[in-house]
Amino acid sequence: MDARHQIALDMAEAATAWLGSLTDDQRAVAHGSGPAYDEGAYAERRRWFYTPTDHGGLTVHEQRPAQQRAAMRLVATGLSMAGYVTIATTMGLENVLDRVEGFVTRFDRERGRDPGMYYLRVFGEPGGEAPWGWRFGGHHVSLNNLVVGGELVSTTPCFMGADPASSPLLGGALNRPLARVEDLARELVRSLPPELAARAVLLDKAPSDFVTANRSSVSEGDQVIPLAGIWRDERFPDDTEQAKLQKLSDDIDAAAAYTPEDHRTVEYTHAPKGVAGHLLDRSQRELLHALLGTYFDRVPEGVSPLPSYDAAALDDVHFAWAGPTEPGEPHYYRLQGPRLLVEWDNTQRGANHAHSVWRDPEADFGLDVLARHRAQHH
Structure with missing residues (x-):
């Protein structure tokens, strides 16, 4: 089995496990209705952002710890180790940015700089031959993956950002x-x-x-x-x-x-x-x-x-x-x-x-x- 099929299998297993861990109300937000290619899902799946806005899906905040772990397991299937570390670091930088700005930024939500406001959504039914995909995003993160015929066929757009791009660590490191x-x-x-x-x-x-x-x-x-x-x-x-x-x-x-x-x-x-x-x-x-x-x-x-x-x-x-x-x-x-x-x-x-x-x-x-x-x- 080639890598694209194996990764698609890993994604399907992780997506199924995550969706299975959710309540009905959570799943209604986390799981796009219909196949990944129908008109509504097609239009929504192509909406992507890198600002701290609603990216569409279930946020980290809306999940229990075990569900959060299952969500991040799915995210990890689409990333190298270096890619995963970069995404995790970017999410954590929201706390740093909040301090840089004096803990005052709101935008249209309770907390403008928020490491819990990252959104995951699955489109279609994981596994099988029908197209399905998933999207993960929040401030400075947007991952978009599509599986067709049991093969991972697309990983773009793939966005990663950092704010601050450079910040101090102990001992003079950056x-x-x-x-x-x-x-x-x-x-x-x-x-x-x-x-x-x-x-x-x-x-x-x-x-x-x-x-x-x-x-x-x-x-x-x-x-x-x-x-x-x-x-x-x-x-x-x-x-x-x-x-x-x-x-x-x-x-x-x-x-x-x-x-x-x-x-x-x-x-x-x-x-x-x-x-x-x-x-x-x-x-x-x-x-x-x-x-x-x-x-x-x-x-x-x-x-x-x-x-x-x-x-x-x-x-x-x-x-x-x-x-x-x-x-x-x-x-x-x-x-x-x-x-x-x-x-x-x-x-x-x-x-x-x-x-x-x-x-x-x-x-x-x-x-x-x-x-x-x-x-x-x-």
Whole structure:
């Protein structure tokens, strides 16, 4: 049995155990009705967020400890050990962020920075040949997995963030969950000779967030969505909290100081921007390969696409950067190639608030496989 089938089996076992541990009321929230491909589930499954909004599903808070353990067991089936540690650390950072902000942030809920507000939902019936999937998300986490025909066919979009991106530990050490995701890219851009750097660095200032945001699909001309637009509901019921969010969003955009022309320069296009891998020297290609690994190796080894990125595949990966290249300055980068889109930004909170996402522009949420399944079976 290959890895994708074995992991799908592990996921089905863990999902079944978790759902079986829930009460009827809990299951009504945790289990999406109907097959993973029907109209309602299809639309909801493609809604994803990385802000502290309602991600859809049963929260950690709404579960007993044994149920929480079963939930995290399911989450772990879709991650490598390093990926799982990063997610667990990100969840714990909510307590750190709450202190950084003075324990006052609310948004539209009782506690705005809350390690218990991470949501898990299963779509369809785990196991068997029919499509099914699961989604786990909360502030700075979004995992999306689809199984079709007993095989794990999609793990994107896969989002991981960190806020603070860097925070102190005892003895002068630093907690930087996404350190290599940032540092390898900076090392790569700073290694480029002037003629390649001129091609790779799109602008000397970074956008306020990554460009494709939480769109269900990416399209030609996509530009940054302001923070206030990346929430499940259009506005909060509490006008005061809505005003606070809007001001925060406006301040973030003002700090980026992007003009319409700047947005056009960094907008998403089907034709990749930046410098192509085939123009890099050996050491730079090694950096590019290692950087890809910080995204692909979030998932279990057997499904990571990293081994397929041989010399020919690296040739077609483009690397683009925006912002200063000095450490500690707001910056953004993008990796783009066939069926590949990676975006990173660390711009907010004085460049101490990081976002990173791995996407497949042609097949996020397994849409290519679902289309074939529908054609064959429906």
